[in-house]
Amino acid sequence: MVQHTAVARQFILYFGSISKCGVLRIAMSKLAVEDETACTAVKKFTDLFYDAVDRKRNKMNFLYADGAMLVWNGNAIRGVEVIAKFYDSLPNSTHTLESLDCQYIDSSDQARPLVVLAIGKVVLGQMTHAFTQTLVLTLEDEKYKILSDRFRFID
Structure with missing residues (x-):
């Protein structure tokens, strides 16, 4: 053998x-x-997500699941509408991904939840920051939506 x-x-x-x-x-x-x-699936979703954050913030509410939670640099925000308003309040941004990883949390679950790790740079207003973002995605009506979102500057 x-x-x-x-x-x-x-x-x-x-x-x-x-x-x-x-x-x-x-x-x-x-x-x-x-x-x-x-x-x-994650590549398609993150392309859509960062395009919405950078150019189409009025579409953000379509990307989050009901009851979603965002923790943005330590600030907790709960609920689709509140999250959408938060993104609307941010300065203009341009995200550039340097690394993207994902894996199923429980492949036997019908919602096919995924954990996603994105690492990159963002120009927010006039400032550039390195960031990490961890998303938990779940299927709703055969489309992935964000259940949990953790964003953190790392510089």
């Missing part, structure tokens, strides 16, 4: 198998397909 390193075992779990001679067989496992599906 072939012994595999921990990295190889993780690769096998994610992608498929390694042949007897050690050659990687890349076959999309169920986990890899789910991950790819999540990444595609």
Whole structure:
């Protein structure tokens, strides 16, 4: 029996198998397909989200679930309408993402909740800041909406 390193075992779990001679067989496992599906959905959602924050703030209320909560640099804001008003009160912004990661929280849940980590830079008014943002997304009417949003300057 072939012994595999921990990295190889993780690769096998994610992608498929390694042949007897050690050659990687890349076959999309169920986990890899789910991950790819999540990444595609999150990329589309974050493109829409940051476009709304930067250019179409009147659309922000469509991106949050009922009862959503935003914690923006330590300030807690609850409720779709209050969150939309908060974003409206901010100076003009331009977000640039440098890193984006996501994973399902519980793939057996019908709402297919995802946790999303975005890292980037934002020009807010005349100031530039590095930021992290963590979103918890949930499906509502077959569209992802934000259930929880945590935004923090990191500079």
